[in-house]
Amino acid sequence: MPTFVYMTRCDGCGHCVDICPSDIMHIDTTYRRAFNIEPNMCWECYSCVKACPQFAIDCRGYADFAPLGHSVRVRREEDKATISWKIKFRDGREKNFVSPIRTTPWDSIKSPSEYAAPSAEAMKSQELAHEPESLKVAALPALSRDRFKQGLV
Amino acid sequence: MRRRKTVLVDADILVVGGGMGGCGATYESRYWGRDLKIVCVEKANIERSGAVAQGLYAINCYMGMHWNENQPEDHVRYARNDLMGLVREDLGYDIARHVDSTVHKFEEWGLPIMRDPKTGRYQREGKWQIMIHGESYKPIVAEAARKAASEIYNRIMVTHLLMDNKRANRVAGAVGFNVRTGDFYVFRAKAVIVAAGGASHIFKPRAVGEGMGRTWYAPWSSASAYALPILAGAKMTQMENRIVLTRFKDGYGPVGAYFLHLKTYTQNAYGQDYEPIWFETLKERVGDYVNRHPVPTCLRNHALLEEVKAGRGPIRMVTKEAFQDPHKETVGWENFLGMTIGQAVVWASQNIDPKEINPELTTSEPYVMGSHATCSGAWASGPEDYAPAEYQWGYNRMMTVEGLFGAGDAIGGSAHKFSSGSFTEGRIAGKAAVKYVNEADREGPEVSEAEYEKLKKTIYQPLENYKIGRNEIVAGTVSPSYLLPLHGLQRLEKIMDEYVGGIGANYTTNEPLLNRGLELLDMLKEDLALLGAEDLHQLQRAWELHHRVLASECVTQHTLFRTETRWPGYYYRADHPKLDDADWHCFTLSRYDRNSSKWAMEKAPVYHIID
Numbered sequence: 181m182p183t184f185v186y187m188t189r190c191d192g193c194g195h196c197v198d199i200c201p202s203d204i205m206h207i208d209t210t211y212r213r214a215f216n217i218e219p220n221m222c223w224e225c226y227s228c229v230k231a232c233p234q235f236a237i238d239c240r241g242y243a244d245f246a247p248l249g250h251s252v253r254v255r256r257e258e259d260k261a262t263i264s265w266k267i268k269f270r271d272g273r274e275k276n277f278v279s280p281i282r283t284t285p286w287d288s289i290k291s292p293s294e295y296a297a298p299s300a301e302a303m304k305s306q307e308l309a310h311e312p313e314s315l316k317v318a319a320l321p322a323l324s325r326d327r328f329k330q331g332l333v
Numbered sequence: 334m335r336r337r338k339t340v341l342v343d344a345d346i347l348v349v350g351g352g353m354g355g356c357g358a359t360y361e362s363r364y365w366g367r368d369l370k371i372v373c374v375e376k377a378n379i380e381r382s383g384a385v386a387q388g389l390y391a392i393n394c395y396m397g398m399h400w401n402e403n404q405p406e407d408h409v410r411y412a413r414n415d416l417m418g419l420v421r422e423d424l425g426y427d428i429a430r431h432v433d434s435t436v437h438k439f440e441e442w443g444l445p446i447m448r449d450p451k452t453g454r455y456q457r458e459g460k461w462q463i464m465i466h467g468e469s470y471k472p473i474v475a476e477a478a479r480k481a482a483s484e485i486y487n488r489i490m491v492t493h494l495l496m497d498n499k500r501a502n503r504v505a506g507a508v509g510f511n512v513r514t515g516d517f518y519v520f521r522a523k524a525v526i527v528a529a530g531g532a533s534h535i536f537k538p539r540a541v542g543e544g545m546g547r548t549w550y551a552p553w554s555s556a557s558a559y560a561l562p563i564l565a566g567a568k569m570t571q572m573e574n575r576i577v578l579t580r581f582k583d584g585y586g587p588v589g590a591y592f593l594h595l596k597t598y599t600q601n602a603y604g605q606d607y608e609p610i611w612f613e614t615l616k617e618r619v620g621d622y623v624n625r626h627p628v629p630t631c632l633r634n635h636a637l638l639e640e641v642k643a644g645r646g647p648i649r650m651v652t653k654e655a656f657q658d659p660h661k662e663t664v665g666w667e668n669f670l671g672m673t674i675g676q677a678v679v680w681a682s683q684n685i686d687p688k689e690i691n692p693e694l695t696t697s698e699p700y701v702m703g704s705h706a707t708c709s710g711a712w713a714s715g716p717e718d719y720a721p722a723e724y725q726w727g728y729n730r731m732m733t734v735e736g737l738f739g740a741g742d743a744i745g746g747s748a749h750k751f752s753s754g755s756f757t758e759g760r761i762a763g764k765a766a767v768k769y770v771n772e773a774d775r776e777g778p779e780v781s782e783a784e785y786e787k788l789k790k791t792i793y794q795p796l797e798n799y800k801i802g803r804n805e806i807v808a809g810t811v812s813p814s815y816l817l818p819l820h821g822l823q824r825l826e827k828i829m830d831e832y833v834g835g836i837g838a839n840y841t842t843n844e845p846l847l848n849r850g851l852e853l854l855d856m857l858k859e860d861l862a863l864l865g866a867e868d869l870h871q872l873q874r875a876w877e878l879h880h881r882v883l884a885s886e887c888v889t890q891h892t893l894f895r896t897e898t899r900w901p902g903y904y905y906r907a908d909h910p911k912l913d914d915a916d917w918h919c920f921t922l923s924r925y926d927r928n929s930s931k932w933a934m935e936k937a938p939v940y941h942i943i944d
Contacts, residue, residue: 203376217870219543224678226674242542243542245679246683250682252670252674254670263468267666267677280445283444289443289473292364292480292481293364293481303767308361308761309364309760310438311431315437316437317433320430325719325722327719333418
């Protein structure tokens with residue numbers, strides 16, 4: 181379902197241009213509003229739909245296999261940490277779903293440099309950051325070279 | 334030619350690609366390299382880039398060691414079995430032993446992981462998979478990477494790696510261009526970690542109109558994970574091991590949760606279970622491998638393909654029973670909304686409610702990647718503490734080029750890492766790169782201005798080609814002087830489809846077809862010098878095509894080299910229709926010489942963990 185943009189809702193803010201992983205949301209030079217420049221390179225990932233503050237972007241299923249008359253609308257609310265979906269079938273049936281998206285405040289992740297600097301010993305070991313504590317087992321498992329052999333198993 | 338600004342960026346560690354692997358590499362590099370300058374460069378925006386851009390509903394690689402659910406050895410055996418005996422067990426074990434710490438960190442950062450209400454443990458979807466509400470998986474992981482990096486450069490398409498002025502086999506950085514400003518970027522770095530994406534759109538997709546973007550793997554996965562190391566002279570492995578996915582028709586919606594958690598199952602158009610029939614005949618091709626549990630992914634594909642060829646399609650997923658349970662119905666839909674929204678759209682548009690209709694399945698076109706049920710990628714040095722001598726020549730995850738590391742799709746042999754394992758492999762590479770920078774080469778490499786100036790001219794050439802050629806014609810897309818990137822892409826997809834085992838050839842090829850395919854790829858490579866780009870966006874497409882073509886040539890060379898059919902259901906060498914353990918229980922390795930454009934092929938031994 182390549183995306184498209186409603187003329188009367190888009191204010192040309194460019195959030196979709198900034199987020200699109202495929203670089204296909206661009207600003208039209210005449211209308212100063214966004215549009216999908218390459219629908220056949222759209223993955224329907226909804227990154228732009230979710231990012232649009234004006235709810236101006238929607239999707240229309242790929243013409244090759246999606247009959248018209250459906251819609252899948254989304255509202256992603258970072259402050260509530262939820263995402264809400266409304267699916268409308270071609271025949272009018274509807275389904276609604278709400279899911280959590282995050283359990284901690286946005287921007288609350290600590291930089292790795294806020295943790296105590298690792299020792300030279302740790303640098304030499306096979307342990308990665310926060311191990312072995314974050315593994316929740318006593319020690320990082322390991323193998324020895326003699327456990328490997330050639331041939332069929 | 335219009336004068337383009339050159340921006341020089343110096344870094345200790347340069348991470349190319351800000352997906353799961355790149356974010357892991359950036360985070361870990363900072364943890365161990367407190368004073369180092371760590372730079373991550375991404376062609377899109379790390380907030381929503383890579384294969385996890387739209388989210389995930391499951392984490393497919395988690396041991397659960399502290400609940401005694403699985404041990405790393407178990408995962409190695411599982412991946413080995415699924416890939417018909419051939420995986421780098423040292424690399425796979427390494428990811429498996431670390432991956433739980435990654436997942437625990439994700440949960441601490443705020444990723445909602447579902448819990449089993451009875452046990453309090455993570456909700457299992459299957460033996461290896463746990464279920465998540467992962468709509469914001471990528472933004473959460475990107476936040477961790479942003480906190481860790483010295484600088485993140487979004488919207489820069491990296492086109493080439495730079496080599497040291499004095500040592501031919503030592504990486505020195507990378508070059509690329511800003512897709513928005515058009516500025517030329519030169520990154521000079523002591524170590525480079527390639528964590529770019531695998532390859533969609535090298536084989537012709539099933540949908541060729543608007544729907545060509547609805548490939549199973551993201552359309553922005555443009556094979557940079559392979560082209561960058563290949564051009565730098567790194568050895569590649571198992572590039573013939575492309576993957577074909579059995580998925581819901583047209584939207585390629587995932588089936589994992591359906592099979593494992595919802596307990597839905599497949600049947601042919603007449604309501605019959607078709608798999609046992611074909612598993613019986615598969616014994617002639619692959620022997621004992623068909624009796625293993627779980628049945629390898631490729632062999633299950635094979636049964637579906639044969640059943641369709643026998644005229645008993647479409648194959649359907651029986652969902653009507655499971656979907657009567659409202660909880661299971663919710664899981665079924667949220668599974669799509671969390672990671673493949675397009676499938677929900679297909680079903681809504683065609684009035685398919687799985688409560689009432691059993692939806693159709695299909696097999697996708699082939700993809701090349703290193704992180705799913707397949708293991709194409711660069712040949713990398715293994716972990717220092719136990720890797721066999723033949724798998725160890727330097728720091729962990731260092732390729733055969735000095736100072737060049739990789740993670741995720743870029744590293745070959747370590748199948749079934751998925752999102753959590755790719756992040757973990759990035760962490761492994763990140764720590765190793767810090768060690769390398771601190772111990773091995775403190776001076777760092779030297780970048781030659783002449784080298785990057787030459788690349789600068791090459792990179793912007795498609796804009797020149799277009800500008801000049803466009804004046805010859807009145808209007809439209811047909812020019813005798815240049816090809817548009819889409820033209821080149823479609824030619825590539827047609828060649829790969831018809832000669833290298835795509836959907837149009839029933840995934841079948843042979844030596845004469847492969848040789849003819851290589852001839853046509855050669856001409857396509859020549860024509861790439863005549864690509865025309867109307868603007869910077871098309872310039873990005875032009876360089877994505879360059880990467881795809883080089884990776885495709887590598888895939889074709891490997892497919893030619895391995896004279897057996899190791900993974901029926903992924904592809905068939907019709908001239909060598911059986912699995913051949915006597916000659917081919919080994920890895921295939923290639924090395925490309927960028928000066929002569931010649932490929933050198935060799936075999937490398939497979940080491941197994943003693944059971």
